[in-house]
Amino acid sequence: MTNVLGNLNPSLVFKYFEEISQIPRGSGNEQEISDFLCKFAKDLNLEVIQDEHLNILIRKPATEGYENCPGVILQGHMDMVCEKNKDVDHDFEKDPIELRIVDDMIYANGTTLGADDGIAVAMSMAILASNDLAHPSLEVLITSNEEAGMTGANGLDGSILKGKYIINLDSEEEGYLLVSCAGGNRSYVTLPVTYKPVDKNRQAFLIELKGLLGGHSGQDINKQRANSNVTMGRILNLLGVEFDLVEVNGGSKNNAIPRECEVKVVIDKNEVDTLKANISKIEEILKHEFRSTDAGLKIVVSETTADKVLSDDCKSKVILLLNLIPNGVQSMSMDIEDLVESSTNLGVVKTLEDKIMFESAVRSSVATLRQNINDKTELLANYVGAKFENTDGYPAWEYVKDSKLEHICVDVYEKLTGKKPVITAIHAGLECGLLLDKMNGAEAISMGPNMFEVHTPNEHLSISSVQNIWEYVVKVLAAMNQY
Structure with missing residues (x-):
C-alpha cells in the first residue's frame, strides 16, 4: 500500500x-x-x-x-x-x-x-x-x-x-x-470487409496521428478539439497518392474523445517521397487549424509490412464512414446559454479479421434529437452495406x-x-x-x-x-x- x-x-x-x-x-x-x-x-x-x-x-x-x-x-x-x-x-x-x-x-x-x-x-x-x-x-x-x-x-x-x-x-x-x-446511448456501425493480395512492388507504411488532447465526450465536446478518428478520415481523403488501405485503429473508449489513430497503407515504391511530402503539408494544415485546441498534434510516418489489403470497395467505404459518420456538437440549447443540446462522438474505430467497427457515444437532452442522430448514422450504414446497432441508453x-x-x-x-x-x-x-x-x-x-x-x-x-x-x-x- x-x-x-x-x-x-x-x-x-x-x-x-x-x-x-x-x-x-x-x-x-x-x-x-x-x-x-x-x-x-x-x-x-x-x-x-x-x-x-x-x-x-x-x-x-x-x-x-x-x-x-x-x-x-x-x-x-x-x-x-x-x-x-x-x-x-x-x-x-x-x-x-x-x-x-x-x-x-x-x-x-x-x-x-x-x-x-x-x-x-x-x-x-x-x-x-x-x-x-x-x-x-x-x-x-x-x-x-x-x-x-x-x-x-x-x-x-x-x-x-x-x-x-x-x-x-x-x-x-x-x-x-x-x-x-x-440522456444518451452507444451506436455501433459494423462494416464487413474483404481483402486482396499485396502487390510486391508496393511498400507498406504506418501513419500515426497523435499528440491530441482528447477529453470527456460530453463535457468537452464543445471545445472543438480534434477527434483522431475523424481527422484520420480527412488525412486519408487528402493523401494525394494512390494507395491501398490495410487497417485503421483509433481510440479505446467511445465516451472519450480519441487522442490517437493509426492506419496502414500500401503505396507504389515510386510514390514514397510524394507521400511524405503530402503528409507534411497535411500536418501543417491541421496544426494551423487546431493550433488553439491541439497544439501537440503530429503525424508520424514509418515503414511497416502488410500481407493483404482491403478491397477497393471496402477502402472507399471506410474513408466515407470516417468522414461522414455524425460527430461533434449537433445542436445547442436555445433555453440554457452555452449548453450543448445534442452531440455524438466517434470514439472507437477497430479493425478485426472480418470487419471494421465504428463506435459512437450519442447524447442529447431532447430524446427526439438523439434519435435523429441515430437515424442519420443508420442511413449511412445502410448506404455502405454495414450493420447498425444501438443500445437502449439512459434517459x-x-x-x-x-x-x-x-x-x-x-x-x-x-x-x-x-x-x-x-x-x-x-x-x-x-x-x-x-x-x-x-x-x-x-x-x-x-x-x-x-x-x-x-x-x-x-x-x-x-x-x-x-x-x-x-x-x-x-x-x-x-x-x-x-x-
Missing part, C-alpha cells in the same frame, strides 16, 4: 481514495472493488446489499435529532475510464494507479486518475466511517459500469432505495450545482422547479461561502435520471470538486477543492433537520 496522499486533508477521504486507487476498476472489471466495498461496510457493522450487477448499497442510521428527516442517498460509481499514453506500460486489469502530487493537484503517471468517480466513493466511505458527523439516515449507493452505459444503475432494483434526496457526487466543477443532464434527467433539495443546497452554500452557486445543466450523462425513474417523489442534485481533463491521461484533481466540497457536503447533511 502506497502513502502518497498521507499528509493531505481531509485525511479519511484521501486515505480511502488512495486505497481504491490500488484496486483495478475499469468498467466491466469491478468484482474486486465491489467486494472491497462490501467488506468495508461489514467491518463497520453497517447493512450492505451487493446485487447481481455488483452495485453496492450501504445503510447508516440517522444520528440523534435527525430521525424524522427525509433519508439521503449519497451516490457515485465505482468504475473508471481506462486511458493511458501509448508509451506507458500499465495493465488496467491488474496494476494499481500510480499517484503523484503536483502543487494543488493529484495526477496519475501517464494514465487516467480515476477521480471520476473515485473521489465520490472515497467521500462516501469517509462519511460512513466517521462517528462525529450529524446526518439523516444515509444510503450510500455505488453503482457499477457507469462509464460503459450505466448498466449498473439500469439494472438496480429501485425498491431497495428508501431515501428521498439523492446527492450525486459525480460532477466536476466546484460552485456548480447540476439539476439536469442529457435524460429533466429539471424540476421548486426542488426542496435544491433550496437546501443553495442556502447552505450561500451561508458557507457568501456566494450563490451556479444552478445549471450538463451535457454529460449522470445516473440521476435512471434512479429517479425508479423512485416516486425523490429529488436529486449533483455536485463535486474541481477535476480537469477527465477521461484522459492528464486527468487531475484539486486537493483544496476536495477539502471545500467535503466541508460543503458535511454541512448539507447537518442542515437537513432545519428545513
Whole structure:
C-alpha cells in the first residue's frame, strides 16, 4: 500500500481514495472493488446489499435529532475510464494507479486518475466511517459500469432505495450545482470487409496521428478539439497518392474523445517521397487549424509490412464512414446559454479479421434529437452495406422547479461561502435520471470538486477543492433537520 496522499486533508477521504486507487476498476472489471466495498461496510457493522450487477448499497442510521428527516442517498460509481499514453506500460486489469502530487493537484503517471468517480466513493466511505458527523439516515449507493452505459444503475432494483434526496457526487466543477443532464446511448456501425493480395512492388507504411488532447465526450465536446478518428478520415481523403488501405485503429473508449489513430497503407515504391511530402503539408494544415485546441498534434510516418489489403470497395467505404459518420456538437440549447443540446462522438474505430467497427457515444437532452442522430448514422450504414446497432441508453434527467433539495443546497452554500452557486445543466450523462425513474417523489442534485481533463491521461484533481466540497457536503447533511 502506497502513502502518497498521507499528509493531505481531509485525511479519511484521501486515505480511502488512495486505497481504491490500488484496486483495478475499469468498467466491466469491478468484482474486486465491489467486494472491497462490501467488506468495508461489514467491518463497520453497517447493512450492505451487493446485487447481481455488483452495485453496492450501504445503510447508516440517522444520528440523534435527525430521525424524522427525509433519508439521503449519497451516490457515485465505482468504475473508471481506462486511458493511458501509448508509451506507458500499465495493465488496467491488474496494476494499481500510480499517484503523484503536483502543487494543488493529484495526477496519475501517464494514465487516467480515476477521480471520476473515485473521489465520490472515497467521500462516501469517509462519511460512513466517521462517528462525529450529524446526518439523516444515509444510503450510500455505488453503482457499477457507469462509464460503459450505466448498466449498473439500469439494472438496480429501485425498491431497495428508501431515501428521498439523492446527492450525486459525480460532477466536476466546484460552485456548480447540476439539476439536469442529457440522456444518451452507444451506436455501433459494423462494416464487413474483404481483402486482396499485396502487390510486391508496393511498400507498406504506418501513419500515426497523435499528440491530441482528447477529453470527456460530453463535457468537452464543445471545445472543438480534434477527434483522431475523424481527422484520420480527412488525412486519408487528402493523401494525394494512390494507395491501398490495410487497417485503421483509433481510440479505446467511445465516451472519450480519441487522442490517437493509426492506419496502414500500401503505396507504389515510386510514390514514397510524394507521400511524405503530402503528409507534411497535411500536418501543417491541421496544426494551423487546431493550433488553439491541439497544439501537440503530429503525424508520424514509418515503414511497416502488410500481407493483404482491403478491397477497393471496402477502402472507399471506410474513408466515407470516417468522414461522414455524425460527430461533434449537433445542436445547442436555445433555453440554457452555452449548453450543448445534442452531440455524438466517434470514439472507437477497430479493425478485426472480418470487419471494421465504428463506435459512437450519442447524447442529447431532447430524446427526439438523439434519435435523429441515430437515424442519420443508420442511413449511412445502410448506404455502405454495414450493420447498425444501438443500445437502449439512459434517459435524460429533466429539471424540476421548486426542488426542496435544491433550496437546501443553495442556502447552505450561500451561508458557507457568501456566494450563490451556479444552478445549471450538463451535457454529460449522470445516473440521476435512471434512479429517479425508479423512485416516486425523490429529488436529486449533483455536485463535486474541481477535476480537469477527465477521461484522459492528464486527468487531475484539486486537493483544496476536495477539502471545500467535503466541508460543503458535511454541512448539507447537518442542515437537513432545519428545513
